[in-house]
Amino acid sequence: MNQRDAVIEARGLTKTYQNGPTLIHALRGVDFTARRGELLVILGQSGSGKSTFLNILGGIDRPSSGEVIFQGQNIAVLGDHALTRYRRDHVGFVFQFYNLVPSLTALENVALVTEIAANPIRPEEALEIVGLSARSGHFPAQLSGGEQQRVAIARAIAKRPELLFCDEPTGALDSATGILVLEALEQANRSTGATTLIITHNAAIQQIADRTLRFADGRIVDEVTNTERKRPDQVSW
């Protein structure tokens, strides 16, 4: 890969947790590079280190050793304040549960982010990207789970992050709704160019990716590059 295309790199990442007398090796030496605009799917059994990896890349957590290079800087050694800035300025997160503010409409939930961002997408436009323009005045309780997740995606991309990190975004949804959510993610990836990492337990989803990583026991044990990305509606599970 041309180094200029690299958006984020991990080198020799390890993470251990002390759990009473037991040392847990969540990551055992991960090397990884993602390029601009790439859509990656991360597979692996429960406990294999996927969330730990994503959280470290996203500046939610710090590695025990190793480096995470973003725009020439090792974010693994940043202090709390600088790490918060990194997350706020460069990373959009989508989790399994949507964490919308119940008392705000869909549009207002997205606007919360755009108000503090340097170069945001208009909230209306972010909702349009995820196909939810018609629901912008609805409160979370008036939206289905899939629609709430699409608002969460609009909120994540509204600050124009270089990185969009999604941990089990379809984990709580049935397959038809999950496909709509993947379509929203795919559209978000294409329209903003954000490098997109999606953790899933659902191996079928790897067909929508440029590249799939498989984690086992704290390591990347397999990597597959797809010659073409399938549209989410061409994937069934």
Ligand SMILES: Nc1ncnc2c1ncn2[C@@H]1O[C@H](COP(=O)(O)OP(=O)(O)OP(=O)(O)O)[C@@H](O)[C@H]1O
């Ligand atoms: N804060 C923590 N304290 C102690 N152990 C932890 C902590 N976070 C993760 N672990 C352990 O690290 C290992 C990797 O966990 P991680 O959540 O990264 O796996 P995962 O592949 O994302 O799993 P899942 O698919 O179930 O979310 C597991 O053994 C887990 O129990």
